Amino acid sequence: MKIYSKEIIKHFKNPKNVGKIKDPDGVGEAGNLICGDVMKLYLKIGKNKEGEKIIKDIKFETLGCVVAIANTSLLTTMIKGKKLEDALKIEKEDLIKRLGQPLPPIKIHCSILAVDALKEAIYDYYLKNKIPIPQELKKEHQGIIKTREEIEKKYKGFTIFEEEILRK
Amino acid sequence: MTENKIYLDYAATTPVDPRVTKAMLPYFSKKFGNTMSLHSFGQEAKQALEESREMVADLMGAKPNGIIFTSSATESNNLVLKGIAFANKAKGRHIIISSIEHPCIMESAKWLETQGFEITRLKVDKYGFVNPDDVKKAIKKETILVSIIHASNEIGTIQPIEEIGKICKDYNPPTTLPAEGGAPRVYFHTDATQSFGKIPIDVNKMNIDLLSASSHKMYGPKGVGCLFVREGTKIEPILHGGGHEGGLRSSTVNVPGIVGFAEACKICKMEMKKEAQRLTKLRDKLIKGILKKIEDVHLNGNPKKRLPNNANFWFSFVEGESLVIQLDLLGIAASTGSACATVKLEPSHVLLAIGLKPQEAHGSLRLTLGRWTKEKDIDYVLKVLPGIIKKLREISPLKK
Ligand SMILES: Cc1ncc(COP(=O)(O)O)c(C=O)c1O
Numbered sequence: 001m002k003i004y005s006k007e008i009i010k011h012f013k014n015p016k017n018v019g020k021i022k023d024p025d026g027v028g029e030a031g032n033l034i035c036g037d038v039m040k041l042y043l044k045i046g047k048n049k050e051g052e053k054i055i056k057d058i059k060f061e062t063l064g065c066v067v068a069i070a071n072t073s074l075l076t077t078m079i080k081g082k083k084l085e086d087a088l089k090i091e092k093e094d095l096i097k098r099l100g101q102p103l104p105p106i107k108i109h110c111s112i113l114a115v116d117a118l119k120e121a122i123y124d125y126y127l128k129n130k131i132p133i134p135q136e137l138k139k140e141h142q143g144i145i146k147t148r149e150e151i152e153k154k155y156k157g158f159t160i161f162e163e164e165i166l167r168k
Numbered sequence: 169m170t171e172n173k174i175y176l177d178y179a180a181t182t183p184v185d186p187r188v189t190k191a192m193l194p195y196f197s198k199k200f201g202n203t204m205s206l207h208s209f210g211q212e213a214k215q216a217l218e219e220s221r222e223m224v225a226d227l228m229g230a231k232p233n234g235i236i237f238t239s240s241a242t243e244s245n246n247l248v249l250k251g252i253a254f255a256n257k258a259k260g261r262h263i264i265i266s267s268i269e270h271p272c273i274m275e276s277a278k279w280l281e282t283q284g285f286e287i288t289r290l291k292v293d294k295y296g297f298v299n300p301d302d303v304k305k306a307i308k309k310e311t312i313l314v315s316i317i318h319a320s321n322e323i324g325t326i327q328p329i330e331e332i333g334k335i336c337k338d339y340n341p342p343t344t345l346p347a348e349g350g351a352p353r354v355y356f357h358t359d360a361t362q363s364f365g366k367i368p369i370d371v372n373k374m375n376i377d378l379l380s381a382s383s384h385k386m387y388g389p390k391g392v393g394c395l396f397v398r399e400g401t402k403i404e405p406i407l408h409g410g411g412h413e414g415g416l417r418s419s420t421v422n423v424p425g426i427v428g429f430a431e432a433c434k435i436c437k438m439e440m441k442k443e444a445q446r447l448t449k450l451r452d453k454l455i456k457g458i459l460k461k462i463e464d465v466h467l468n469g470n471p472k473k474r475l476p477n478n479a480n481f482w483f484s485f486v487e488g489e490s491l492v493i494q495l496d497l498l499g500i501a502a503s504t505g506s507a508c509a510t511v512k513l514e515p516s517h518v519l520l521a522i523g524l525k526p527q528e529a530h531g532s533l534r535l536t537l538g539r540w541t542k543e544k545d546i547d548y549v550l551k552v553l554p555g556i557i558k559k560l561r562e563i564s565p566l567k568k
Pocket residue numbers: 179180239240241242243270272317319320321359360361362381382383392393
């Protein structure tokens with residue numbers, strides 16, 4: 001039995017939209033409560049012909065497993081050029097379905113990373129630009145922050161370690 | 169073994185040596201008797217069983233009647249912890265283990281806590297060594313068992329077993345030697361699953377009362393293990409029944425498996441010295457090469473006092489599973505932490521115990537060599553690994 005589907009391996013081998021964006025309009029970070037892994041997502045926001053806000057560019061970096069990488073790669077290809085509201089509607093189930101394989105239960109958490117980091121990045125963009133934040137997104141943001149606090153509690157020194165490295 | 173693929177996960181399990189398979193074959197359909205039967209079929213099986221017992225005992229300097237065959241090292245370890253605990257609880261309910269035992273010891277100990285036993289988990293240093301002085305300090309009147317893994321399945325560190333065994337032995341008043349009917353004492357057990365057949369073991373010289381081993385880690389079949397039990401040890405069985413294996417392990421005896429295990433022991437004994445030298449050389453080439461070719465990589469465990477076939481690293485800014493899958497795509501089978509890592513996302517307790525932070529433990533890679541590892545395999549790993557690490561680091565948000 002193969003652990004991962006062809007689609008997962010395809011994205012894992014050649015992940016799309018990997019890296020950083022210089023001067024991003026929004027940055028989001030999310031952590032996996034179980035393993036402590038992290039996901040960072042960068043957004044550049046633009047406008048379409050109708051003047052609606054769209055995701056002009058998106059890039060990600062992760063210290064995550066195969067599922068985390070494949071999921072996020074897939075997510076970025078799905079939402080590039082899409083309207084912000086539409087991007088926010090994507091749920092982890094949509095990603096899992098597209099990757100064509102029921103995930104082992106413990107790996108579900110890894111697929112939440114992508115969606116969470118995206119929500120955080122859009123939240124960050126709204127906040128920076130003083131755009132009113134939808135109630136739903138506010139609630140989700142609180143949940144993600146709480147998860148990060150729990151990770152910190154569970155893996156004592158985790159964020160400190162992360163900061164140390166980022167400072168280097 | 170599959171052509172064109174490089175297997176570097178011998179600590180997880182090994183292929184069965186063709187010589188072992190050959191020795192086993194007659195015992196499936198021709199010499200299939202039940203060792204408890206009185207007729208000639210039974211006698212034939214019984215003879216094979218006893219000859220096998222001698223061969224296994226021989227590899228650890230034990231008397232044949234000290235060997236109990238089990239289904240695995242997991243079973244042997246469960247039998248030791250639970251069997252010693254329940255047989256000796258009148259004397260005391262205190263058991264000492266290390267913090268880097270295999271899950272089957274860790275979990276058995278945890279369960280015993282729910283049954284009213286007290287467990288001390290000894291800390292280890294940055295190399296994974298248990299300090300014998302800590303064992304000495306931890307032993308008290310109520311202590312009935314000390315169980316320390318001989319060589320770590322993850323980082324390969326080899327413990328000072330002889331010294332720890334001596335501390336346990338010396339603690340026992342001379343009047344309570346086990347030969348005198350199993351009077352209360354501190355028993356010393358070692359889980360030698362990873363070391364048995366790879367480095368010399370002598371249960372008498374090393375002051376070992378109980379020792380666990382497993383056939384599938386040494387080119388024998390899966391589903392066979394053994395437990396050495398020193399004469400006079402007070403221990404209760406887990407499997408009650410027809411009274412096989414001296415009453416300690418009832419169940420019709422797995423003769424083909426045991427014959428295979430014994431043949432595997434014989435081969436290991438014959439080839440141990442040369443094979444250990446060969447593997448040590450390959451291991452050191454691998455370690456030196458990786459440390460030289462890749463930045464921000466660290467060796468887990470001690471450079472010298474480690475199993476001849478074990479190399480374990482952590483790479484900064486890299487996630488272990490991604491690393492293993494990348495290697496697999498290039499035909500190299502390796503593991504991160506231990507084989508159990510695929511059902512558990514938590515960082516390895518062994519790597520945390522030697523002081524790694526969770527993120528560091530997550531970026532770990534274990535490469536374990538074996539009988540069919542060639543120098544060109546090591547060269548191939550050294551050729552492709554730097555590129556894989558570079559690629560994964562490019563994705564990492566923690567990179568410099
Ligand atoms: C040190 C150690 N103890 C125990 C075991 C369990 O062995 P078995 O697979 O025979 O149950 C293993 C192997 O996974 C091991 O490496």
